[in-house]
Amino acid sequence: MVRSALARWFLSFSPTPITLGWPERFRSCLGALLGISVTAGVMHLFVGDTALIPLLVAPMGASAVLLFAVPASPLAQPWSIIGGNSISAVIGVACATWITNPIHAAAVAVALSIGAMFVFRCMHPPSGAVALTAVLGGPAVHALGFEFVFAPIAAQSFALLGVAIVFHASTGHRYPHATRSARDKGVGSPSASPGFTREDLQAVLGRRNELLDIDPADLESLLLEIQLQSYVRGFSGLSCADIMSSSVVSITSGTTVAIAAAVLQRHGVKALPVVDERAFVIGIVTRADIARNMKAGSFRMLAAFIDRWFAGPGRSALTVASIMTTDVSTASVTTSIAKLVPLFAAYGHRHIPVLDAQKKLAGMITQADLIRGLYRQTHA
Structure with a gap:
């Protein structure tokens, strides 16, 4: 019995499976590579090799893991890294200055840093290492005093965060992670x-x-x-063809915003697929897109004026090409409705164009279509 309990205890240490695909794992590694490289390059550009300020501090490696491998974590958000690292650096320098015993100073610095991060809602695990570095970093770090807070800590935190924002945006990831x-x-x-x-x-x-x-x-x-x-x-036996609305209204990219708004109003729909001359879907425009266009005010008027200047007198009106969403999620007529769940639930889509075997527009599915289809199947 003791042996069995001990075996179960050891088995509890086994790692949980990582469901992340290999392309996403590679993307995380590439992001960390770029993040650390650019951060060191920025520090070298501003402080040089001979300065007392280190080009990189060890906690930035841990921050890179969070920023690039788990960017959706609350611990990896911008305020977490900037606030957590900066506050912990201040506490670490203060403890190193006022507590003579380094072991006592290190323990107090980490404990106070955790407490402060709770108070200021900027929990960031690498910040504990920032506090330790301020205490145990050696004479070079101690010589910086409270300058340690600004350079290297704040400077490197901002540089790493800047790379993360650009990298995630360029690779199609949502960062900072806006929870909704x-x-x-x-x-x-x-x-x-x-x-x-x-x-x-x-x-x-x-x-x-x-x-x-x-x-x-x-x-x-x-x-x-x-x-x-x-x-x-x-x-799972239901396909998109079974629940889609086949009498879908579409427009072209040359349709003016005013006409698109009128079509939405006339047909009582909230989105219009945008197609080219071959009926291939190239975008989608929604009531929200048009509303944002109307709220843009003077900036949108300036853009329209520039469009008229370059387009000439024949094409003066603003078209949906300038406001439509071009990254459109689509489904095939043969796609099982079970595969639509992530699109509606995880990504917040409300309208999904359906394509036929020739990749041409065949219909549209909304959340209401999905629910009606499930209801009919349940009560058939």
């Missing part, structure tokens, strides 16, 4: 009575009384998507 729950995106449980509410989730998290490395809104979105996925699994 599935209910805010219009995605809910397929049943009339949802399995849980946001208040239920907050109550359970409060009872657990521990810090989870996931935003509650992300957790809610994940649970709702799992709930919907389990419901849809029983209807």
Whole structure:
């Protein structure tokens, strides 16, 4: 019995599987490579090789892991790295200055840093190493005094963060991670009575009384998507062709914004696929796109004036080509509706164009179409 309990205890240390695909793993490694390289290059450009300020400090390696490998983590957000590292550097330098015993100073610095990060809501694990570096970094670090807070810590934190923002934007990732729950995106449980509410989730998290490395809104979105996925699994026989609206209204990229708004109003729809002369989908324009265009004010008027200047008198009106979304998620007529769940639930899509075998526009699926299709199948 003792041997069995010991074996189970050792097995509890086994790592959990990583579900991330290899392309995404490579992307994380590439991001860290660029982040550390650019950070060191920026420091070399401004301080040189002979300066007392180190070109890189060890905690930046840990920050790079968070920023590039787990960018959705609350611990990896901009305020976390900037606030956490800066506050911990201040505390570390203060402890190194006022506490003579380095072991005592190190322990107090890390403890106070954690407390301060809780207070200022900027929890960032590498910041504990920043506090330790301020205390145990040696004479060169101690000679900097509170300058250590600004360079290297703040300077390298801002440089690494800047690379992360540019890198994630250029590779199609959402960073900083703007949390938005599935209910805010219009995605809910397929049943009339949802399995849980946001208040239920907050109550359970409060009872657990521990810090989870996931935003509650992300957790809610994940649970709702799992709930919907389990419901849809029983209807895998349904395809997009069974539930799509085939009488879809489309426009071309040369359609003016004013005409597009009129078409949306006349047909009572919220989105219009934009097609080329071969009926291939090249974009989508929504009521929200047009509303943002109207709110742009003087900046949009300036853009329209520039368009008229270069386009000439024959093409003076603003067209949907300038406001449409070109990165459009589409589905095939033969696609199972189960595969639409991530598009609607995780990515917040509300309208998905459906393509035929020739990749031409065949219809449109909305969240309402999906729910109606499931309802018909259930009550058939």
